[in-house]
Amino acid sequence: MTLEQIINNIPVINEDQNYWFIRTDGGDNYDVFRDNNFVAIGWDYLDNRHLPVMFQENQALRQRIVEKENAIYKAEDNPRRLNDGGAGDKATITKIINTVKRFSDLRKNDIVVIPSSDTKNLSFGYIQDESVYIDANDDRCERVKRRRVKWVAHKSMSELDDAFLDIKTRHGTITNLENLSIQINRVVNKTFIKGEKIHHVLNVEMNGDIPTKHLNELNRTHDELVEFIINEFNFDIEGDTNSYLAVNVQSPGFLDLYRNKQYLKAIALVVLLSSCTNEEHKNKIDESDLIMPSEQSFQILQQKVDSFNKSKDLLNVR
Secondary structure: OOHHHHHHHOOEEOOOOOEEEEOOOOOOOHHHHHHHOEEEEOOOOOOHHHHHHOOOOOHHHHHHHHHHHHHHOOOOOOOOOOOOOOHHHHHHHHHHHHHHHHHHHOOOOOEEEEEOHHHOEEEEEEEOOOOOEEOOOOOOOOOOEEEEEEEEEEEEHHHOOHHHHHHHHOOOOEEEOHHHHHHHHHHHOOEEEEOOEEEEEEEEOOOOOOOHHHHHHHHHHHHHHHHHHHHHOOOOOOOOOOEEEEEEEOOOEEEEEEEEHHHHHHHHHHHHHOOOOHHHHHHHHHHOOOOOOOHHHHHHHHHHHHHHHHHHHHOOEO
């Protein structure tokens, strides 16, 4: 891979990127969704024909919901029956309509997160289609109203930032996860730009207690490598020149090393050089249309790449 290819593959996260949590019927459909690349919700008696009138005062639609829900919950004493037409029933009907509409409104490339039983594991993926599709012939899942998903990460809750514990309090079928956007992006992307910052995320797979000196060493060697690249190749940086570190090392966990997005080229070069052998460094630099000032500078660069890689090995970074 070349420097240009790495730069082109670094996603820029738009401010209007959406993040959604979709329940899996208590985990019953988690494996089905994950293994077959889709998500689905219930209320299959409401299909795309009903969407245009969902937010209108449509008594026929509301009556259809009452009839269908009561056909499911037949016992007269079932608390989920819609009997009296009071405020509680109206709220339930509105909630159903809102959920189906929200599922239909998911956009291509929205990020979705689904939980396993007891929320022990989470899977992260991207919506792949523009609209709901119906699959009534798949006996692996009774939910026929579906969206296609490309799954990109599967994590146990113990690997994730404590902020994800908030998910355990979510009760709606589909809820917005905008408050976890930065944490989600750290899971689904190794390197990304959001707002004015470029993030370089390292997954720490070391088990047991994490020595502080190892964290400090990794942060130091990363900073020194970035600064050396900036100076030797005369990359122009304006504005904020500080480096920042977000840490969640729960054995395993992550490190997020982030800076002003003007460091894009330098961070991309760190990714490139730290992922290939010393013998490949010179060719990679030549392919990137960069010129080392001297052989001595090249040797120092290799030493700094080696130091960074050794500090990653101390934490079993992958």
